[in-house]
Amino acid sequence: MTATLIDGKQIAEALRREIAQSVAELKDRHNVTPALAVVLVGDDPASQVYVRSKLKQTVEAGMRSIEYVLPGTIAQSDLVACIRTLNADHDVDGILVQLPLPGHIDADAVIAELDPAKDVDGLSDLNAGRLASGKSGLLSGIVPCTPLGSLMLVKSVRQDLSGLEAVIIGRSNLFGKPMAQLLLQESCTVTIAHSRTADLPAVCRRADILIAAVGRAEMVKSDWLKPQAIVIDVGINRISLPEGKTKLVGDVDFAAARLHAQAITPVPGGVGPMTLACLLGNTLKAARLRRRLDV
Numbered sequence: 670m671t672a673t674l675i676d677g678k679q680i681a682e683a684l685r686r687e688i689a690q691s692v693a694e695l696k697d698r699h700n701v702t703p704a705l706a707v708v709l710v711g712d713d714p715a716s717q718v719y720v721r722s723k724l725k726q727t728v729e730a731g732m733r734s735i736e737y738v739l740p741g742t743i744a745q746s747d748l749v750a751c752i753r754t755l756n757a758d759h760d761v762d763g764i765l766v767q768l769p770l771p772g773h774i775d776a777d778a779v780i781a782e783l784d785p786a787k788d789v790d791g792l793s794d795l796n797a798g799r800l801a802s803g804k805s806g807l808l809s810g811i812v813p814c815t816p817l818g819s820l821m822l823v824k825s826v827r828q829d830l831s832g833l834e835a836v837i838i839g840r841s842n843l844f845g846k847p848m849a850q851l852l853l854q855e856s857c858t859v860t861i862a863h864s865r866t867a868d869l870p871a872v873c874r875r876a877d878i879l880i881a882a883v884g885r886a887e888m889v890k891s892d893w894l895k896p897q898a899i900v901i902d903v904g905i906n907r908i909s910l911p912e913g914k915t916k917l918v919g920d921v922d923f924a925a926a927r928l929h930a931q932a933i934t935p936v937p938g939g940v941g942p943m944t945l946a947c948l949l950g951n952t953l954k955a956a957r958l959r960r961r962l963d964v
């Protein structure tokens with residue numbers, strides 16, 4: 670049997686349409702246009718591509734986008750000054766600092782500067798803490814975009830996740846940890862696996878829901894999968910092909926896994942579009958929360 674393909678592109682498109690509708694309502698009723706500021710430091714080509722997509726989709730959803738491109742040599746204090754200016758600007762609802770930052774910058778210290786009410790990545794201590802203590806519902810807290818989008822993809826296959834075994838490979842603050850919190854809230858039994866996990870294939874074989882976020886091309890093999898698992902591939906890796914060509918692949922050996930799983934996300938076209946759509950959703954949420962508006 671071949672797994673169902675989880676079409677992140679289509680699900681994200683539907684979500685973006687809903688968000689655009691809500692943005693239009695917010696404008697009509699309250700004369701508010703949510704604004705997202707994206708801060709890009711340096712000239713990493715992959716980050717430039719992501720930032721361009723974020724800004725384009727922000728405008729397409731009817732929101733305002735503001736781009737700050739800062740030199741890769743910027744001093745920590747100047748970057749912090751930029752964040753403080755955005756924090757103080759009443760018209761800015763969301764601030765996203767594109768990661769990774771250059772090596773000389775202390776990313777944690779920069780994230781700590783973000784006003785949690787504008788932290789649309791959900792990375793600040795307050796937002797991470799709210800998520801960990803189950804207080805990031807409709808009316809408070811902002812949840813990181815990629816885990817939020819990944820959960821939506823899982824739930825597009827199956828609504829009730831209660832009692833399922835979920836295994837996440839990867840323990841980052843940006844993905845693995847918040848993903849675990851979200852699945853815990855769905856009453857899954859959650860394991861976070863990582864580079865030191867013993868017998869990773871055996872751990873993965875327990876998973877009804879397997880989520881791979883390691884950044885290693887096609888590392889997860891089909892014999893690591895429990896039959897009928899739901900597989901979410903968060904990896905985006907560029908691999909070399911003959912004749913100087915390249916190709917994007919995920920962390921899962923997709924062609925083989927497709928023969929074992931119940932449902933699987935493609936790369937590209939799976940998690941990526943959901944991250945962007947959830948960023949728009951978080952910006953809208955931040956705009957409402959900051960003004961105490963429920964519509």
Ligand code: GUN
Pocket residue numbers: 765766767768769790814815843944
């Ligand atoms: N770089 C890769 N993914 C992300 C993300 O979700 N947020 C930010 N700020 N940077 C990223």
